[in-house]
Amino acid sequence: MSKVLMTGSEAAALGAKLANIEVLSYYPITPAFPAMERLSKYIDDGELNCGFIRAESDHSALAAVLGASLAGARSYTVTNSQGLLLMTEVVYHAAGLRQPIVMAVANRAISAPHSRFPEQGDAVSQGASGWIQLFCENNQEVLDSTIQAFRIAEELRTPVMVNYEGYIQSHTSEEVEIPAADKVTKFLPLKRMAALDVKNPQGVNTVTSPDFYMDYKYRQNEAMEKALTFIPEVTQAYNTEFGRDSIGNLETYKMEDAEHVIVAMGSIVSTVRQFVDAQRQQGKKIGLVKLKTWRPFPGQELYAVLKNAKFITVLDKNIVFGVGGALATDIKAAFYGNSDMVINGFIIGLGGAKSGIEQIKQAVESTESSEQRNSTLWIGM
Amino acid sequence: MAKELPIVPTAVPGSSVETSAAASWREYRPEVRESQKVNREVVLFCPDGAISIEKETVTIDLHICKGCGICAVESDGIVMVPEYTGVSGVFGVKEGNK
Numbered sequence: 001m002s003k004v005l006m007t008g009s010e011a012a013a014l015g016a017k018l019a020n021i022e023v024l025s026y027y028p029i030t031p032a033f034p035a036m037e038r039l040s041k042y043i044d045d046g047e048l049n050c051g052f053i054r055a056e057s058d059h060s061a062l063a064a065v066l067g068a069s070l071a072g073a074r075s076y077t078v079t080n081s082q083g084l085l086l087m088t089e090v091v092y093h094a095a096g097l098r099q100p101i102v103m104a105v106a107n108r109a110i111s112a113p114h115s116r117f118p119e120q121g122d123a124v125s126q127g128a129s130g131w132i133q134l135f136c137e138n139n140q141e142v143l144d145s146t147i148q149a150f151r152i153a154e155e156l157r158t159p160v161m162v163n164y165e166g167y168i169q170s171h172t173s174e175e176v177e178i179p180a181a182d183k184v185t186k187f188l189p190l191k192r193m194a195a196l197d198v199k200n201p202q203g204v205n206t207v208t209s210p211d212f213y214m215d216y217k218y219r220q221n222e223a224m225e226k227a228l229t230f231i232p233e234v235t236q237a238y239n240t241e242f243g244r245d246s247i248g249n250l251e252t253y254k255m256e257d258a259e260h261v262i263v264a265m266g267s268i269v270s271t272v273r274q275f276v277d278a279q280r281q282q283g284k285k286i287g288l289v290k291l292k293t294w295r296p297f298p299g300q301e302l303y304a305v306l307k308n309a310k311f312i313t314v315l316d317k318n319i320v321f322g323v324g325g326a327l328a329t330d331i332k333a334a335f336y337g338n339s340d341m342v343i344n345g346f347i348i349g350l351g352g353a354k355s356g357i358e359q360i361k362q363a364v365e366s367t368e369s370s371e372q373r374n375s376t377l378w379i380g381m
Numbered sequence: 382m383a384k385e386l387p388i389v390p391t392a393v394p395g396s397s398v399e400t401s402a403a404a405s406w407r408e409y410r411p412e413v414r415e416s417q418k419v420n421r422e423v424v425l426f427c428p429d430g431a432i433s434i435e436k437e438t439v440t441i442d443l444h445i446c447k448g449c450g451i452c453a454v455e456s457d458g459i460v461m462v463p464e465y466t467g468v469s470g471v472f473g474v475k476e477g478n479k
Contacts, residue, residue: 208390
């Protein structure tokens with residue numbers, strides 16, 4: 001392994017290159033673009049033997065990738081925010097057709113009003129789509145997760161989104177350990193699973209009667225649920241193969257005797273770590289649970305690590321209007337009936353708003369002092 | 382229990398043509414098994430006018446039939462068969478041809 005300084009965009013592109021993707025299509029959008037640019041350069045320089053399809057929109061880009069995947073090619077795309085929204089119809093197609101597509105999403109706020117700044121609202125909007133969604137804390141995790149995503153997707157026949165936040169990760173350099181290319185090729189053996197076959201032509205995605213539709217959805221959900229145990233198996237195999245310490249569905253940090261636990265996903269986790277370190281030095285019994293797998297939602301696994309906490313502060317860089325943050329809502333649903341702990345959700349850092357130590361401190365203090373239990377509060381306005 | 386299905390939802394080409402436009406809402410279709418037993422008044426029972434009888438020949442227009450099954454209740458010689466009898470394609474899998 002060698003260590004290189006690289007941005008999240010470069011880590012995503014390198015992950016896809018090491019996975020030997022065969023078909024790439026995208027439509028330029030910021031902040032996902034540097035990943036696209038890097039992949040195009042790999043192809044142009046002859047370092048990656050991959051078909052590139054220029055698309056006239058994000059909808060067409062994912063449709064092209066879906067077609068390639070149906071033909072049996074290992075396929076990849078990159079997008080964010082408005083691009084992901086425009087893709088939405090095909091996002092659901094890809095999941096329903098059980099195609100092992102991997103997509104990088106450089107999370108960015110959604111219009112209107114227009115914003116180019118980071119948050120997780122774009123990915124959260126696709127939470128019901130049937131894609132496995134992984135949230136990365138740092139650029140190392142972007143690279144590792146991209147490689148693992150292909151193995152997860154191809155085994156479960158379910159597409160995977162690898163989320164990393166725009167700018168905070170996509171445009172920021174960090175040290176990343178790079179696995180050897182030949183070992184990645186061995187880790188990701190290519191099994192062709194073509195649905196399209198010229199010798200035995202089939203119509204794909206024909207009208208399905210009530211007699212069958214629900215059964216297809218059941219099977220789709222079954223694969224998603226299987227992911228909860230399969231993702232940790234893949235990360236374990238990856239760690240053994242590459243000597244890394246990548247996490248399964250979640251990671252616990254300073255959780256021994258923790259009475260107050262912060263739960264978060266994505267880049268904000270790094271800031272929370274610093275906050276927890278500082279609080280621990282002052283003797284506060286505080287810990288952190290980082291969620292990597294948001295879809296499927298590892299509710300039981302989360303409960304197992306959080307059941308002894310008195311207070312839970314959930315940080316959401318997204319808002320589901322009229323409900324609250326997606327992560328807090330999912331946690332409350334998963335814990336229902338099992339616990340009388342305080343679970344307060346906080347909406348933080350939307351559209352690039354400040355989500356630093358100060359805002360996290362406000363959230364934590366609010367949970368401990370709040371008379372309002374299980375509420376949703378907005379921090380940092 | 383959920384049915385065992387092909388992972389990718391696919392259908393044999395032309396199969397939806399064979400089973401006609403009405404297949405999108407019909408779950409069962411009538412099949413004439415013994416035309417000599419068919420009650421000639423069944424043409425009056427069909428709410429869609431999909432059945433015609435000329436001499437000994439009973440014809441059911443599957444482009445019109447919505448699969449309600451009234452004919453099979455009112456007359457001998459007609460049975461309702463599932464449109465979907467297998468999993469190798471969504472539409473038009475014929476009996477004995479799974």
